[in-house]
Amino acid sequence: MESAAETPGRGRLAEPDLPGRPCSIARALDLIGEKWALLAIREISFGNRRFNEIARNTGAPRDRLAARLHGLVDAGILERREYQSSPPRAEYHLTAAGRDLTPVLQALVAWGDRWVSGEPPATLMHGDHELDPVRICRRCGTDAATPASVRVNSPGWDIHGPVTAGD
């Protein structure tokens, strides 16, 4: 299958019109920046694809979860597949864009384990061993987490904010 949600860099997800600094973080959060969205994606990545399973395992209020799943399907992050027509019952699957959120979820796990959880409630495995992730820069082979500077590419903006005439 070839769709907008399967091909990064070509048929992208719709770019929203947002206030403030032009920013990929803001655009990502506009689609997934609500906790029930990411928790639903967590459950679906665990193979729990049905509404009742997702509701039970996230603790999300059913009406908010329904709205969130609908929005994620519209955005191209989830795909809804009917597995029974009468009464209609559906399962939710991750698109390529949804599967590509794994590093976001893994970064949140790592931060929550380090700063919030008394004991890690889950362990990410990598084959037969515990995942021990580190981000490196492919260009130089050193740790990517060291403070990186930012070059702002948005016309009319610099690192401090909107650039006004005379600046």
Add this chain to the structure above:
Amino acid sequence: MESAAETPGRGRLAEPDLPGRPCSIARALDLIGEKWALLAIREISFGNRRFNEIARNTGAPRDRLAARLHGLVDAGILERREYQSSPPRAEYHLTAAGRDLTPVLQALVAWGDRWVSGEPPATLMHGDHELDPVRICRRCGTDAATPASVRVNSPGWDIHGPVTAGD
């Protein structure tokens, strides 16, 4: 300075009581899972520390931003430092817990650049070159983004949900 927010693994941030699966993602999102929170943290990491700067550069409604900054200070992710007493004026600084959110922000940038932004609105630099991050597993040296399995450590839960008697 030694405080709860400076020492991962010992004096951790307060662990919230949440519905659903015990999960570090849910605990992290309980603290930072609202888009204005992460966008405020983005601006503060850029050195834009004052309320008016953060409001302008994020586009956040002022009342919601004020509530969010207050919550992030309470959680130990931001520190509020008064730089003028009359009238009172403050700047916001990241604690160690806040600085440690960098990988979360970088993962969101990468996803937003790949899937949403037509052109990347900013480029992360790593010294003199563009940051080209890849996550590897320190244990085996291979890509950490390949599907990792999850071992659930929470009593009463497995990967599918709550474990009931007789399962």
